[in-house]
Structures are given as C-alpha cells and as structure tokens.
Amino acid sequence: MFQQLEMKSITRSFGDYQALSSMNLSIKAGEFVSLLGPSGCGKSTALNCLSGLLPLTAGEIWLDDRRIDTLPPERRGFGMVFQNYALFPHMSAKKNIRFGLEMRKVSAADQSRRVDSALSLVRLQQHADKLPGQLSGGQQQRVAIARAIVIEPPLVLMDEPLSNLDAALRIEMREEILRIHQTLGLTTIYVTHDQDEALAMSDRIVVMKEGVMQQQGAPQELYNRPINIDVALFMGYRNLLDVTATAAPRAGRLKVSHKGADLDATALTDIADGPLIAAFKPDDVVFSDSGLPATVDSVIYGGRDSTVKLDLEHGGQIHARVSDAVRPGDRVHVSVPAEHLLVYPRPAQPIARP
Amino acid sequence: MTSETIAASTASRSANADPSTVAGRDLRLLMIVPGVLVIVGLFVYPFIYGFISSFNPQGENAEWLANYQRFFSEPRLYETVGKTLWLALPVTILNVGLAVPFAFMLRTPSRGQRLLSTLLVIPMTLGTVLVAEGLMLYLAPNGWLNRSLLELGLLGSPLRLLNNYWGVALSLLITGFPFAFMMMLSYTTGIDPTLARAAATLGASPMEQFRRIYLPLLVPGLTITFCLTFVQAFAVFPSAVLLGAPAGATRVISIAAYEMAYEEYNWSMASTVAMVMGATQLVIVGIVLGLRQFSYRGPVVGGKG
Numbered sequence: 081m082f083q084q085l086e087m088k089s090i091t092r093s094f095g096d097y098q099a100l101s102s103m104n105l106s107i108k109a110g111e112f113v114s115l116l117g118p119s120g121c122g123k124s125t126a127l128n129c130l131s132g133l134l135p136l137t138a139g140e141i142w143l144d145d146r147r148i149d150t151l152p153p154e155r156r157g158f159g160m161v162f163q164n165y166a167l168f169p170h171m172s173a174k175k176n177i178r179f180g181l182e183m184r185k186v187s188a189a190d191q192s193r194r195v196d197s198a199l200s201l202v203r204l205q206q207h208a209d210k211l212p213g214q215l216s217g218g219q220q221q222r223v224a225i226a227r228a229i230v231i232e233p234p235l236v237l238m239d240e241p242l243s244n245l246d247a248a249l250r251i252e253m254r255e256e257i258l259r260i261h262q263t264l265g266l267t268t269i270y271v272t273h274d275q276d277e278a279l280a281m282s283d284r285i286v287v288m289k290e291g292v293m294q295q296q297g298a299p300q301e302l303y304n305r306p307i308n309i310d311v312a313l314f315m316g317y318r319n320l321l322d323v324t325a326t327a328a329p330r331a332g333r334l335k336v337s338h339k340g341a342d343l344d345a346t347a348l349t350d351i352a353d354g355p356l357i358a359a360f361k362p363d364d365v366v367f368s369d370s371g372l373p374a375t376v377d378s379v380i381y382g383g384r385d386s387t388v389k390l391d392l393e394h395g396g397q398i399h400a401r402v403s404d405a406v407r408p409g410d411r412v413h414v415s416v417p418a419e420h421l422l423v424y425p426r427p428a429q430p431i432a433r434p
Numbered sequence: 435m436t437s438e439t440i441a442a443s444t445a446s447r448s449a450n451a452d453p454s455t456v457a458g459r460d461l462r463l464l465m466i467v468p469g470v471l472v473i474v475g476l477f478v479y480p481f482i483y484g485f486i487s488s489f490n491p492q493g494e495n496a497e498w499l500a501n502y503q504r505f506f507s508e509p510r511l512y513e514t515v516g517k518t519l520w521l522a523l524p525v526t527i528l529n530v531g532l533a534v535p536f537a538f539m540l541r542t543p544s545r546g547q548r549l550l551s552t553l554l555v556i557p558m559t560l561g562t563v564l565v566a567e568g569l570m571l572y573l574a575p576n577g578w579l580n581r582s583l584l585e586l587g588l589l590g591s592p593l594r595l596l597n598n599y600w601g602v603a604l605s606l607l608i609t610g611f612p613f614a615f616m617m618m619l620s621y622t623t624g625i626d627p628t629l630a631r632a633a634a635t636l637g638a639s640p641m642e643q644f645r646r647i648y649l650p651l652l653v654p655g656l657t658i659t660f661c662l663t664f665v666q667a668f669a670v671f672p673s674a675v676l677l678g679a680p681a682g683a684t685r686v687i688s689i690a691a692y693e694m695a696y697e698e699y700n701w702s703m704a705s706t707v708a709m710v711m712g713a714t715q716l717v718i719v720g721i722v723l724g725l726r727q728f729s730y731r732g733p734v735v736g737g738k739g
Binding site for chain 1: 626628629631632633634635636637638639642646647650651730732733734735
C-alpha cells in the first residue's frame, strides 16, 4: 500500500481549451475524497488523468516516491468504476470480476477465492453466473464495484457511479459504497455533481469550476464557510442580497448596508472595495424583533420546520427555513447571525444558480 | 427508437380515434403491400420458376432429375463448384481477416478515418468491370507493375498475373475488401469504447483488450460480413472472364450458367446450374451462421448509456 498520492500542478488541455488547470492535491491513504462541480468543471478530466486514460499536458503524479503519470493505465493498477458501468457484456458477473485477476496472472485457486469474497462483499452470490444484460442497474453497479476492488488497488476511482440509478437506489448504494470503503480500508476518489452525495460520503471535498480547483476541505467546512460565491452557490441553496460595505472591507467581521439597512456580516478573505454580495442559507434566517421588515408570501409546511418565502420590504425575495408558525400575509422582521451572513465580491455577470 | 417508445406511441394512437384503423383493423399494415409485391414479383416468382424449370429438362422422355445427373457427371460442369469455392473462400477469408485490424485501428473518428474510408469506397463505386479493365493494364506482362519490378531488378522475368487464378483473386480482393472494411468498421465503432478503457484499468494490454473484449463482441459482425462478402465473391463473373482463364482455372459457376443459357439455349439446364450455385452458397452460409451459435450474441454496450 502507499502513504500519500500527490498531484503536482497537473494540467490537461484539449487544443486551446484547458480542461484542467494546474491542480495540486494530495491524498492520504484511507481517505474518501470527492471531486465536486458542475458538468465541464474538469472533475472527470482529473479522474481520467489519474487513471492514465488521459495523458497529462503538464504536471506530475507521485504515489509516495514513485512517479506514475508516465505509466499507461494497465500498469497503474487503479480500480475504476465508470458512469455507465462498462461491464463486459459477453462475460458473466463472475467472469467480469475475475478479469483483472486473470490479467495479473493470479493463481486459479486465488482467483476463485477472491472472486467469491468480492461477490459476497457486494451481496451478489446468487447472480454470479448472469450476464450483465440480465442484471438490474443497481446489480450492474455492484458488479462494477466488485470488479474494481477485487484487484486490491491502492486507489479506487469512481466517475459519477450513481448518476444512472433512481433516487431510492442512489441512497442505498451510497451506504453500500461507504461500507465497502470502510471494510476494505480503501482510498477512494469519487467524482460527482451532486452536493448531497459529496456531503454525505466524503472525508474531504474538492470543489472545482472551469478546470480550476476552488476550495478543498471537510464537508462541514465547505458547507459553512465557502471561500467564494461559486462554491457558496454550489454547496446548497443560498439567498443572495446585493450589499455595499460601509467601511473598507477586509477579512473578518464587517458592516454592510442593504438599501439603507445596516447588517453585520463576515468576510472569509480580504476583499477589495466595490459592490458586494451577501449569501446565507435558508436555515440561518431567524425571525426577530429587529432586522429587515418582510411580508410572508407563502409557507410550505415540512413537519419539523417550514419553508417560508418572504418579500423583503426593501425589495427582493428570500427563502427561510424556520420552525415558527407563520401564515401568508404576516409581517415579520428577519435577521441573519453575522457569522452566517457571508459577503463576497459581486461578480460582473449576473449570477446563474447551478 | 426503442421498442417501448414504439409501443407507447402505438398505444397513444389507438387510444385516440385513429384514422388508420377501420373497424378495429390496423390499416397501416397495408403499407407493406408494395414491398411484398416487389419481393414476390422480382425474387420469389423467378426463384420458384427456376426451381421448377430445373426439374423439367428439355428433350423427349427426359427424367425429372436428368439435369442434375448431367451436372454431376460432366467434369466441365461439376468442377465449376470447386473452382468457384477455391476462388471465393480464400479471398473472403483474406478480405474479412484484413478488414478487422483496419477497422480496429480506425475505430475512433479522425481525419485519417474519413480519408481512408473515402479512398476505400471508390473501388466499390467504380464497379467490377472498370476495376477489371484497370487491372488488365496494370497487371499485364508489360504493365506498370511488372515493368517497375523488372526495372528495379526484383524480377528476372515478368510475373504472370493475368488470364489465370491470380488476376481474378486480386480483383475480388480489390472490390471485396472495401465492402468488408465498411461493414466491420460499423460493427467496431458500435462497440462501447469504455469497455476497452475498463479493461485497460484492470491491467489488459492493448493486445489483450482486442483479444478478450473486441474480438468476442465482433463475432456476430464477422460472420455476417463473411457471408455477404462470400456471396458476392461466389457470384464472380466479369473479372473471371476478363482477368481469368474462363476455360480453365477460373471457369466459375456463373460462366457455366451463362453458357447453358446463351450458348446451348438450354434454359432448364441453366436453372439447374443456378440452383446448385444457390445451394452451395446456402451450405457455406449455413455452416458459418451455425458456428456463430457458439459465441455471445447480445448487446455490445457495457450497461446503461
């Protein structure tokens, strides 16, 4: 096994287009790391560069003290799970799983033993002799996972493995993948565009946009303290308010004004003068005696709390998730604790929600 | 369109008042009538006519099997089967065998693929007669090929490539290969490329990816390509006459049929030759398709798209 995987400013261009720009990332053995971002953000490119299916344009990949970016995929020995499963359609589940062992010239007795234990790990013993076409989507995905892990790879790469499954199965397979990751003590790199999936599964999340790594950290860190407006918008729904700083802005607590109303806010990095945007999650909105005056527009009751749509008196609409009982037409005051009201430089283009 | 969407659209149509349905009968089936008429008129009827005619020999008091007895007793006739097979089988095996690696190497779309495909389609569009005429000039004892080889000192005396087996075999290769290549290319590009990528991550070298993944999935395509290329080669006529030795080594079965029909004016005997020709093709195609039973014949993609 290995201690650390190190990507050193890896870059991949297609003609003039940089799909992945100078990415630096190190991964420790046993970690579950998600690459998260919208389609076209470079996350799959990064994965394919790691597996060796795409050569790098620049940069290096090191597994401890071994440089691996010069090796073809068949000599890297990483397990890979593909979005469309890529099961060999002419081989039974068992033979699919056995394939990697045959390529490694493992002895026949060992092959059978390891295939059997992989089959039982993904709970497919009864379906061992079926062809992929005779298996359901979830079962095919289990075969694909078993096939990737039976070779005991130092690194398992998963490229949106759950995106072809329906919602209920997706949740089930999430737990299944985590269980296998923990049982075998694997190191997993998981590509997804689904932030819920990334938050639920990862030790660490790497958010990417347009080929550039934006932020990396623990799920809580990214969810609560997104470093820029792109990450903020990608990590769950955020209300947005146009604000201006009342004093020279820098990192830390600061005062901003929204159409004449003063608000206490937080900047996570030093920001330049100019128009700002404040972002906050619906969960962080509280009804209070002071704060911005608003009228309740609609209420969607959700059991423990309700999702309330509010028209701000200063203009604009926000969503709040509160446990207070309110009815449409009620007049309330809303405020957001300063540590949850995060301000960022306002982008020049209008903001597109992912 | 998948079968489900077809079923869905059929269901939704019959749910509405459908003008194509009269008294519960689906009149859309009538749309196949012109096609059926053409097939019956141009294929089924002549075939049955020829079949019956082959058992009605010309001449007084002839036995119903007399034509077949004649065919299998005259060396001039029965030897044509072997001679045609001796041309068609090796050429077909070579054509399909060459088409597979070419198609495999050119499976990803590129400028090279388009250029080569265009180049290869040209002999197909020219037709066998033009190719045969070109080869007559090219392969002749004083043609370009022999002259070049002689000038280069590679040969002492010119190769005999015309009016024998080799001229016909070469022309069948030239006209048959593009066809086999185009067919194999479409089968090869139909195979999900992520399968080979998956095999690579599991440790398979490019050679093993071909042998373990592509080749087994190509077997159905290989057999169909083989059958169609073979049937084309078996029916060889123009190049066997123009480039071969139509009285000797390349006296193929179609020449025998032509002689019966237009030199002996024995229509019924010509039909017999045609029936033997059809039966031989059927046997070969049957054997090849029978062998296919032993291979995988399902979809060639590795899961949901």
